[in-house]
Amino acid sequence: MNQMKQILAKFNLLVNPLKLFTLYRQFDKLIKEQQNSYPQDKQSNDLFLKVDQVIYHLKRKxxxxxxxxxxxxxxxSVSKQSIDHALVICGGKNDGDINTLLQEIRKIKDIEVYQQIFDVLSENFSTNLSMKQLFSMLVSK
Structure with missing residues (x-):
């Protein structure tokens, strides 16, 4: 739970603890159920994002x-369609740039909007990381 607080602190988000816990459990369940088989790099903190067939490397936010x-x-991994839908929820312009979504997510103050984004992104989501690994990588970025 401490890592979740660190992530949300980066977004200056004040939330109801019950809603936060619910979102945390949903995310944990999603990660456990939607693992991909890509070989994990246990020696590195580099995080890669695959949006359909386009590969991104997350560095310095x-x-x-x-x-x-x-x-x-x-x-x-997520789909481009999910990213575009999340951008619409955030109120950002859909310019095809993943960084626009990252910027818009940082502006969100309402946990309900995070829930909507989570619901959209979870439709086509997979990872080869545990929740603890993913959060620690995101916090370090």
């Missing part, structure tokens, strides 16, 4: 497109 995924990588 920004996503940078890369040509290829390393043979081993810490990977989160």
């Amino acid at each position: 920004k996503c940078y497109q890369v040509e290829n995924l390393p043979n081993k990588a810490n990977l989160v």
Whole structure:
């Protein structure tokens, strides 16, 4: 729960503890149920995002497109359609840039909006990380 507080503190979010706990449990369940089989890089804190067939490397709060995924990588996969829908929920313009979504998410103050984004992104989500690993990587970015 401490890692969740660190993530939400980065977004300056004040929430009802019950809603926070519910979202936390949903996210934990999602990660456990939707694991992908891509080989994980246990030596690195680098996080890669695969949006359909486009690969991004998350560094310093920004996503940078890369040509290829390393043979081993810490990977989160989502669909472009989910990203676009999440942008609409955030109120951001859909310019096709994943960084726009990251910027809009940082502005959100309402846990209900996070719940809506979670619901949309969870439709086509997979990762090869545990929740603890993912949160620690996100907090360090």
